[in-house]
Amino acid sequence: MAADSINDELEIPYYEIPPTYEEFLRNHLIPNKPCIIGPCFTRDWKANKEWVVPVVHDSEQEPKYKPNYIYLRKQYGTAQGQVAQCNKRHFTDQERTEMSFAEFCTQWEEDDGKPSLDYLKDLHLQKTFPDDKFYTVPNLFEDDWLNEYWLQQKGDDDYRFAYLGGHTTFTPLHADVYRSFSWSSNICGIKKWTIFPPGQEDLYKDKFSNSVYDVRDVDLTQFTKFDQVKKIVIYQKDGETVFVPSNWFHQVENIGAAISINHNWINASNIMLTYKSLRKDWNDCKHAIEDLEDTMPPVEFLQECQNLLLVHSGWDWRIFLNMIAHIVANRVEVPNIPINQPNLGWQMHRIEEVLKQWEADEPHLLEYFKNNGLFDTYLQLKSNMTIIKSNSNSKQ
Ligand SMILES: O=C(O)CCC(=O)C(=O)O
Numbered sequence: 318m319a320a321d322s323i324n325d326e327l328e329i330p331y332y333e334i335p336p337t338y339e340e341f342l343r344n345h346l347i348p349n350k351p352c353i354i355g356p357c358f359t360r361d362w363k364a365n366k367e368w369v370v371p372v373v374h375d376s377e378q379e380p381k382y383k384p385n386y387i388y389l390r391k392q393y394g395t396a397q398g399q400v401a402q403c404n405k406r407h408f409t410d411q412e413r414t415e416m417s418f419a420e421f422c423t424q425w426e427e428d429d430g431k432p433s434l435d436y437l438k439d440l441h442l443q444k445t446f447p448d449d450k451f452y453t454v455p456n457l458f459e460d461d462w463l464n465e466y467w468l469q470q471k472g473d474d475d476y477r478f479a480y481l482g483g484h485t486t487f488t489p490l491h492a493d494v495y496r497s498f499s500w501s502s503n504i505c506g507i508k509k510w511t512i513f514p515p516g517q518e519d520l521y522k523d524k525f526s527n528s529v530y531d532v533r534d535v536d537l538t539q540f541t542k543f544d545q546v547k548k549i550v551i552y553q554k555d556g557e558t559v560f561v562p563s564n565w566f567h568q569v570e571n572i573g574a575a576i577s578i579n580h581n582w583i584n585a586s587n588i589m590l591t592y593k594s595l596r597k598d599w600n601d602c603k604h605a606i607e608d609l610e611d612t613m614p615p616v617e618f619l620q621e622c623q624n625l626l627l628v629h630s631g632w633d634w635r636i637f638l639n640m641i642a643h644i645v646a647n648r649v650e651v652p653n654i655p656i657n658q659p660n661l662g663w664q665m666h667r668i669e670e671v672l673k674q675w676e677a678d679e680p681h682l683l684e685y686f687k688n689n690g691l692f693d694t695y696l697q698l699k700s701n702m703t704i705i706k707s708n709s710n711s712k713q
Pocket residue numbers: 480487488493499500501508561567569570577579
């Protein structure tokens with residue numbers, strides 16, 4: 318990316334009053350640009366009322382709220398989650414220990430605003446307590462194919478999380494799973510985000526392609542170009558929401574005891590970026606077992622790569638196709654364009670581009686679908702897309 322276009326991205330808009338969906342689509346989702354939205358966006362959430370208690374500070378630099386430990390432990394003590402040890406690196410992430418929320422809470426409350434090492438991350442709190450409406454997904458973020466798909470796959474995964482940690486806990490530099498979008502609403506505490514406009518990945522990699530782990534502690538003899546990288550620092554205060562676009566690397570540090578709710582999500586605006594990330598992971602897997610390629614028929618080799626991809630990335634072509642097919646089928650059933658989604662014809666066009674790219678990248682794709690019982694899904698997807706497109710043309 319040219320230096321100028323990166324400079325243009327160093328200003329992040331702040332919306333005291335949330336943008337309309339059309340503005341958000343035009344200025345953030347489609348161009349893949351971040352923004353911050355002020356506290357009125359999520360003020361009605363039960364989490365913002367019952368999970369926190371006010372703290373009195375003289376300085377703007379300190380959080381206005383802290384966790385209501387007693388309430389949280391009583392309501393959610395039985396939830397199980399993974400607690401990251403922020404002083405222990407494990408490859409590109411932190412060491413994690415499985416424990417109950419009640420166990421985590423004991424240490425969290427003891428640390429109460431003092432420097433702390435334990436960070437409960439990726440907690441599936443809404444999935445564990447489905448009847449507890451402690452928040453609602455803001456309208457701007459409703460068009461979410463990842464959760465729409467997974468929530469209908471009974472009992473499986475979802476991408477709706479809570480993060481709870483003490484002062485100084487942090488999340489190392491990363492880009493989000495599948496290069497999805499994320500939104501993060503702060504319930505209490507302040508989050509310091511360091512975010513990097515995409516296109517500069519080479520500047521924070523060493524010669525072995527390892528990325529920087531902690532932006533506060535970078536060995537410039539190893540990451541020789543890191544001082545050239547353009548970055549943006551944001552302080553996300555209590556109640557504020559950050560929209561993190563696809564492919565923007567970021568690191569997050571908590572100031573004060575912090576709680577946030579966040580989702581990862583995909584839709585027509587970033588589906589191509591998600592496909593490209595799957596493709597990259599796929600190429601890595603292929604590369605890792607390339608010695609086997611000549612020892613078996615191409616479709617069998619493809620199958621081996623898929624098995625590896627599922628273990629390595631948590632999804633594979635089957636899941637990707639099923640997700641798209643599921644979303645498109647839902648839109649045939651509800652043909653009137655729901656609010657807070659782009660025009661359906663445009664969405665179909667974005668999917669078509671992905672399918673075209675996928676077929677061009679992989680000459681054996683249709684054979685793979687046939688051998689894996691996915692061909693009917695593929696045909697149904699194509700036919701549903703044709704129906705939606707002709708409906709949307711006739712409405713224009
Ligand atoms: O809050 C954090 O520690 C990490 C959040 C994050 O990485 C995200 O929302 O994408």
